[in-house]
Amino acid sequence: MRQRSAVWALALAVTLSLLTATTPAVSQSLAHDAVIQRKVIGHSVKKRPIVALRLGEPGKRVIVMFAAMHGNETAPSKILHSLADGPPVHGIDLWVVPTYNPDGVARHTRQNARGVDLNRNFPYRWVKLRGTYNSGRKPASEPETRAVMRFLRKVRPSQIISFHQPLYGVDTDTKRPAFARRLARALHLPATSFDCGGVCHGTMTGWYNHRFKGSALTVEYNAHPARARMRQRAPKQLIRVLGASRGR
Ligand SMILES: [Zn+2]
Numbered sequence: 512m513r514q515r516s517a518v519w520a521l522a523l524a525v526t527l528s529l530l531t532a533t534t535p536a537v538s539q540s541l542a543h544d545a546v547i548q549r550k551v552i553g554h555s556v557k558k559r560p561i562v563a564l565r566l567g568e569p570g571k572r573v574i575v576m577f578a579a580m581h582g583n584e585t586a587p588s589k590i591l592h593s594l595a596d597g598p599p600v601h602g603i604d605l606w607v608v609p610t611y612n613p614d615g616v617a618r619h620t621r622q623n624a625r626g627v628d629l630n631r632n633f634p635y636r637w638v639k640l641r642g643t644y645n646s647g648r649k650p651a652s653e654p655e656t657r658a659v660m661r662f663l664r665k666v667r668p669s670q671i672i673s674f675h676q677p678l679y680g681v682d683t684d685t686k687r688p689a690f691a692r693r694l695a696r697a698l699h700l701p702a703t704s705f706d707c708g709g710v711c712h713g714t715m716t717g718w719y720n721h722r723f724k725g726s727a728l729t730v731e732y733n734a735h736p737a738r739a740r741m742r743q744r745a746p747k748q749l750i751r752v753l754g755a756s757r758g759r
Contacts, residue, residue: 545599545757552608553658556624559613561658564591566607567600567755573725574753575606575668577659580629580675580715582615582622587674587732589741590749597746602755606666612655623655632656635718636710646713663719671719671727672749677734678705685716686726697752698730698745705729 548565555561563575578588591607594600610616614624622628627647631640634650651657663671670690680703681695695702711717716727732741750757 544595545597546595547599550662552662553654555612555614555655556653557614557617559617561608561611561613561655563606563608563662564595565605566594567603567605569604571602571604572670573604573606573666573668574670574672575608575663575666576672576674576749577608577611577715578674579609579613579616580611580673582612582618582620584621584674584676585610585616586676586736586741587730587745589738590674590745593742593746594749598757598759600750600755600757603753605753605755606668608659608662611659614655623653625653627653629653629655630715631713633660633713633715633718635713635721637713640712650713659715660718663723667723667725669725670753671716671725673716673727673729675729675731676736678703678731679733680705680731682716682729682731685728686720687728690726691728694728694730694752697748699748700730700732705731 545566546564550563550565551560552563553561576591578591579585588609591609594607612623612629615622618624621643622645626645628644631644631646632651632653633656637646637650640646647653651660680701681691681698682705683691683695683702684704684706685691692702716729719725719727
């Protein structure tokens, strides 16, 4: 009997010491993690998951941010990871998709694994394009496009911000030019117009602006933005311009 209680005492001591050892790490990671939901919205051609992270407060205004739609434009993904790793977001219902085109990121290419430019594959003003801007064999031919369309139809953001490189500026040729100009000022980027050299064919922002009540716009950073700008300044600037806040 005495032996058994000694075994129990030892087990309890071990459990307690394990708890004490792990508790600080657990609470720390919770305190710095704004993610309230992780959703796989679909898969790439090579079956890589496309992940959306939900930050902020359900029921508030829905905002969606995308990065790395082009696999060789990955610097702004840091902005979205930094928001997700940071303190809880309040005042908006924010979804971030840091890696829209995981196959392109793995291959360091603009296009997806089938050589399609995902920002020419949407079914609004789609035309057959070849080469760099290969628009796919038909509108929404790519699984990445269909995943994002499904997701956006479901969450219906009032505002989409799509991050790219390296053209440097915020596109004001969009549905809410006043917000675009405000965003440009907030992010210290020029307010400009990206007209795709005439008409934009098959773009995500064009499709969303045309089919839904909400608006979508493109933000372009330069080729090599400073790490501090991506990890620290841009997340703060975005939270402020969207009328949101962060903290416990
Ligand atoms: Zn791009």
